[in-house]
Amino acid sequence: MPFPAFFVSRARSALACSGLLLATAASAGGPSVQDVSVLAGACVNCHLAGAAGTTSIPSLQGFSEEQLRSRLTAFQAGQVPAATVMPRLMRGFDSEQIAGLARWFAQPAAR
Numbered sequence: 001m002p003f004p005a006f007f008v009s010r011a012r013s014a015l016a017c018s019g020l021l022l023a024t025a026a027s028a029g030g031p032s033v034q035d036v037s038v039l040a041g042a043c044v045n046c047h048l049a050g051a052a053g054t055t056s057i058p059s060l061q062g063f064s065e066e067q068l069r070s071r072l073t074a075f076q077a078g079q080v081p082a083a084t085v086m087p088r089l090m091r092g093f094d095s096e097q098i099a100g101l102a103r104w105f106a107q108p109a110a111r
């Protein structure tokens, strides 16, 4: 499936918009589905490459929502000593956004 250019451009716009999204999510009491889909664009840039077996980045396939939430929360809390990028990334997300991302990537079509 020829996806890279599409996801790279989505990831770039996700990074550009994340400050605005954080502000709107805070005032609306949590991220909307649309907001989560934009946040998730930054994740698939790395993790779809993992799913394709072309990098050592782990695939997000096969995790339940609860497993994803607990892994992301552990990264955020600094409880995964061997981790490299995920602890830094997760410090930029609040618990509602982490819950939204876990829900998103638990859907087979999203990953």
Ligand code: HEC
Pocket: 039, 040, 042, 043, 044, 045, 046, 047, 056, 057, 058, 059, 060, 068, 071, 072, 082, 083, 084, 085, 086, 087, 089, 101, 105
């Ligand atoms: C720069 C590339 C990169 C980006 C962007 C990225 N990840 Fe990761 N992810 C990694 C790497 C590398 C690991 C392995 C742990 C580590 O070294 O931090 C990982 C591990 C994980 C794991 C644990 C998988 C397992 O097998 O235990 C989850 C869940 C995860 N990432 C979710 C996400 C989500 C959700 C996002 C978007 C907010 C995201 N990642 C963005 C590279 C990335």
